[in-house]
Amino acid sequence: MGNAPATRLTIWPLHPPADISGNASRRISLSSDHLRLYHSHVDGTRTILINEQEMHKSKKGFDTGSVHNIDYNGVTYVVTIKATMTGSFTYTCTVNNKALKSHLERPAVAQGDLVFRVSSVHVEDMMGMMSEGAGAPPASEPQKVGMYSVEVFSKEAGQVISNSEKRFSDFVALYETVRMMYGGSHLAKNIPPPPGKQLKMTTDHLSQNFLDDRKEKLDNFMKKLSDFPGIMGVPGIQGFCGLDSV
Numbered sequence: 732m733g734n735a736p737a738t739r740l741t742i743w744p745l746h747p748p749a750d751i752s753g754n755a756s757r758r759i760s761l762s763s764d765h766l767r768l769y770h771s772h773v774d775g776t777r778t779i780l781i782n783e784q785e786m787h788k789s790k791k792g793f794d795t796g797s798v799h800n801i802d803y804n805g806v807t808y809v810v811t812i813k814a815t816m817t818g819s820f821t822y823t824c825t826v827n828n829k830a831l832k833s834h835l836e837r838p839a840v841a842q843g844d845l846v847f848r849v850s851s852v853h854v855e856d857m858m859g860m861m862s863e864g865a866g867a868p869p870a871s872e873p874q875k876v877g878m879y880s881v882e883v884f885s886k887e888a889g890q891v892i893s894n895s896e897k898r899f900s901d902f903v904a905l906y907e908t909v910r911m912m913y914g915g916s917h918l919a920k921n922i923p924p925p926p927g928k929q930l931k932m933t934t935d936h937l938s939q940n941f942l943d944d945r946k947e948k949l950d951n952f953m954k955k956l957s958d959f960p961g962i963m964g965v966p967g968i969q970g971f972c973g974l975d976s977v
Contacts, residue, residue: 766801766808766824766831775916779810796820845963846884847953847972852877852946854937877942879949883972893973902949903928905971909956912965923955 769778775791781803791797799810806826813821824831856873876898883893902925913919926948935941956962963969 764803766810768810768812768822768824770812770820770822777812781808844885844887845957846886847957848882848884849879849946849950849953850882851880852942853880854878854942875937877936877945879946881953881972883974895971895973897971899925899945899949901971902952905967906952908967909959909962909965918960922959923952925949925952 765782767780767783769780770776777787777789777791777797777799778785779787779799779801781801786801786803787799789797789799796812796814798812801808801810808831809825811823811825813823854875855878857876858873878896878898879902881895881897882891884890885892906922906925909922910919913922926945929936929941968974
């Protein structure tokens with residue numbers, strides 16, 4: 732399972748199906764079994780455990796869903812993963828064509844509730860930092876850089892819940908981290924890119940028109956990123972957005 736963002740589905744029958752034979756102790760044992768499904772939205776890895784014993788593990792690079800028949804103590808659990816039109820998945824587990832009650836354990840931060848935004852930009856004098864691109868001044872010299880305000884808006888709370896300030900190079904580094912995380916996944920081709928770099932020799936990076944235009948493009952990039960499947964599991968994303976201190 733590694734560090735990949737994953738959906739964990741915990742499934743347990745509250746009562747054994749009526750047509751499964753056995754004595755009372757068998758029924759009690761069956762009713763207390765726990766089936767867990769871990770499904771990574773990034774690389775398609777799925778692991779199925781019963782009572783924490785690994786029963787199945789597989790990986791699908793191009794994840795269109797799958798069906799898994801798991802035999803355990805004379806009972807066959809059928810676990811079905813179905814891809815939806817929106818790029819997410821649905822999960823069911825059945826025994827003798829009867830769906831079992833399930834509980835979907837969601838990440839601590841609910842991705843669908845959050846919107847990443849870039850709300851403003853300003854210029855700061857910074858010491859000890861190299862400028863972007865070639866011809867950077869010595870680190871000991873102050874330089875003016877554009878700083879972009881990243882905020883996270885919670886739809887449920889109806890308010891901004893975190894703020895942070897980033898340079899353009901920070902957004903590029905975040906994009907590269909996401910690309911690395913989703914390398915080999917069928918989702919990789921859909922990762923939204925940040926705005927392209929522009930040469931300082933031909934463009935004034937501190938002009939208000941340039942800063943405002945880049946802010947709008949970064950805002951669009953971050954909003955799309957907040958909707959990307961599994962984004963909350965990407966290393967560093969919560970720190971980038973200031974959510975690690977919320």
